[in-house]
Amino acid sequence: MKRSIPLAIVMVGGILFIIQYFIPHQHSQTLFDYYTEWAPIVGAFALVLGVGSLSRLHSHKIKRKAKNWQYSYAVLIPLFAVPFFALLMPESLGGGLMESMGGTRTTQGVFDFAYLNVQIPIQSTMFSLLAFYIASAAFRAFRAKSALATVLLLAAIIVMLGQVPIGELIGKWFPKIGLWILRYPNLGAKRAIGLGVGFGILATQLKIIFGVERNWLGGAGE
Amino acid sequence: MxxxxxxxxxxxxxxxxxxxxxxxxxxxxxLGLPILPSEEVISIYDYIEELGPDNAIFVGFDFDPGTAAENQPMGIAVLRHAFSRNIPVFITAVTPMGQGLAAMAIDELTDETRADFFSFVSWSEWSAIRDQGITERAEIEEAWIAEGNLLPERSRGFIFEGRDFAHLGYLPVFNLVILGMSTSIVSQYPTDVAGNSVEEMPMYQEHKSLREIDLAVTNAGSAACTWWIIYGREKIGLPVAFGVTAVMATDYYIYIQSGQIIGQMGGLRGAAEYEVLLLDNDYTSEPGKxxxxxxxxxxxxxxxxxxxxxxxxxxxxxxxxxxxxxxxxx
Known part of the structure; x- marks a missing residue:
């Protein structure tokens, strides 16, 4: 039962919406409209599962005093504090009590403060660190050890110079060759990979719809 | 050693x-070195240049603060172009963070302390004009000025919430939201982020679904931008343009060649190219970020x-x- 009902739902739903796509009729459209209204609501339940699972994992870590258990507080406190303040100040849910959202520039709640002064800088900083690591990795790993590695190295240098105005000052052909690399060799490779991935997705989806692939059940009913 | x-x-x-x-x-x-706009960016600019108050576009702030250094200037540049041409803009976000970043972009463009700002008129401020049954862009501005609201010095013009833009914000499972909007925008977004009824907005009355939208520009830091192609471009023929990070740009040249997107702003360079086009065509007086x-x-x-x-x-x-x-x- 645990396996056959979900499998039946997936099979019926999958086949139904494959057929629906090719039927330009009002009833078909009404069915599709119902689906687009219901699906995000059903999808939002995943959030409940996610929050529940995350809370359980970290509360267990704290209870057991597992390695680095202190950091679990850094997950749990904001996890519940942010919705709490958002509920207290629903007008600031957008991420900032700003003029365009009915607020003023001078007022700032706890939620907005956390968003603007904690969340944004943290995410920006994490991504910015990439520049430092890429520079260090490029110095250490980018070697012309073989013919293929040399081609890769030269392509990288040309594209990098072609992407910045200073490259054009060094040589007017840098942007042209850089664009050529992006538009032709890169495009050919990407298209081949894209087609492969596309066919892979199609095959996997058909396998899921027809119950051949059952890993998504997560071992239910076994 | x-x-x-x-x-x-x-x-x-x-x-x-x-x-x-x-x-x-x-x-x-x-250094201020000159930047020559590429074909991929010029095509987006030219497309928007052809639009006016009777058209409408979607601008997606589909990124997190991590890639804001690249994506935010793209969003701001496209919004500036649209606001300057009085093109109604529906603003959406694929991520919760994107919603706040979109609000920050609007605030930056309407900040009176900055050069070339737009004078923001909130939904409630011009309710009296709506009550008179005035919904045409030019007539709204005329009535607003007749009420004694003069355009401040250095301002690039008024932007009326609900007529020139609607900040719709974030919704989860956004691929389904795009599908839903192909039938009706209001079925997915009954209200904007400030709680104003989208159905009452004149811009919605003229553009009720994605089928009546002229362009969707998605500024994205993830593959979520492809949803606009899969569910917008391919299903209902919605023209789509990309603003993506530099590392992503190489992935999406295939969509330019196949004609599935009209253009692409790739990384900071793409955003800078759009800013140069705005600067050269007098939409702004100073270079952007x-x-x-x-x-x-x-x-x-x-x-x-x-x-x-x-x-x-x-x-x-x-x-x-x-x-x-x-x-x-x-």
Whole structure:
């Protein structure tokens, strides 16, 4: 039962919406409209599962005093504090009590403060660190050890110079060759990979719809 | 340990320091090198240039703060272009963070302390004009000025919430939201982020579904931008343009060649190119953040290329290409 009902739902739903796509009729459209209204609501339940699972994992870590258990507080406190303040100040849910959202520039709640002064800088900083690591990795790993590695190295240098105005000052052909690399060799490779991935997705989806692939059940009913 | 080996074992903190300097110094000594817009960016600009108050576009702030340095200037540049031409803009977000970043973009464009700002008129402020049954863009502005609201000096014009833009914000499972909007925008977004009824907005009354939208520009930091192609372009023929990070840009040239997107702004360079087009065509009087940021990218790229060449010189001059293993820890 645990396996056959979900499998039946997936099979019926999958086949139904494959057929629906090719039927330009009002009833078909009404069915599709119902689906687009219901699906995000059903999808939002995943959030409940996610929050529940995350809370359980970290509360267990704290209870057991597992390695680095202190950091679990850094997950749990904001996890519940942010919705709490958002509920207290629903007008600031957008991420900032700003003029365009009915607020003023001078007022700032706890939620907005956390968003603007904690969340944004943290995410920006994490991504910015990439520049430092890429520079260090490029110095250490980018070697012309073989013919293929040399081609890769030269392509990288040309594209990098072609992407910045200073490259054009060094040589007017840098942007042209850089664009050529992006538009032709890169495009050919990407298209081949894209087609492969596309066919892979199609095959996997058909396998899921027809119950051949059952890993998504997560071992239910076994 | 000889000099080449020492060079190859250079402490990574020196490299970090050099990159840090390369990122900071150009802000104090701008190079201001000319940037030539590429075909991919010009095509987006030209497309929007053909639109006016009778059209409408979607602008997606589909990114998180991590990629805001690249994506935010794109969003701001497209919004500036649309606001200048009185093109109604529906603003959406694929991520919760994107919603706040979109609000910040609107605030930046309407900040009276900045040059070339737009004078923001909130939904409630012009309710009396709506009550008179006035919904035409030109008539709204006329009535607003007749009420004694003069355009401030240095302002680029009024933007009326609900007529010139609607900040719809974030919704989960956004691919389904796009599908839903292909039938009705209000079925997915009954209200905007401020709680105003979208159905009452004149811009919605004229453009009720994605089928009546002329362009969707998605500024994205993830593959979520492809949803606009799969569910917008391919299902209902919605014209789509991309603004993506530099590392993503190479992935999406295939969609330009196939004609599935009308153009693409790739990374900070793409944003800077759009800013240059706005500057050259008098939509703004000063360069934007991306143009200024390109100085940093100039120096950083040169530095990385210099480090790569240096690493290779040391590698071959030291004869390490013949050895199996390098000594040293770093």
């Amino acid at each position: 000889n000099i080449w080996e020492k060079m190859l074992n250079l402490d990574r903190r020196w490299i970090f320091l050099l990159i840090g300097i390369a990122c900071v110094v150009p802000f104090f000594t701008p 991306a143009f200024i940021g390109m100085d940093v990218q100039n120096i950083a790229h040169l530095l990385i290329i210099f480090l790569v060449i240096l690493g290779n010189i040391a590698f071959f001059a030291g004869g390490f290409n013949k050895k199996t293993k390098l000594k040293g820890r770093r």
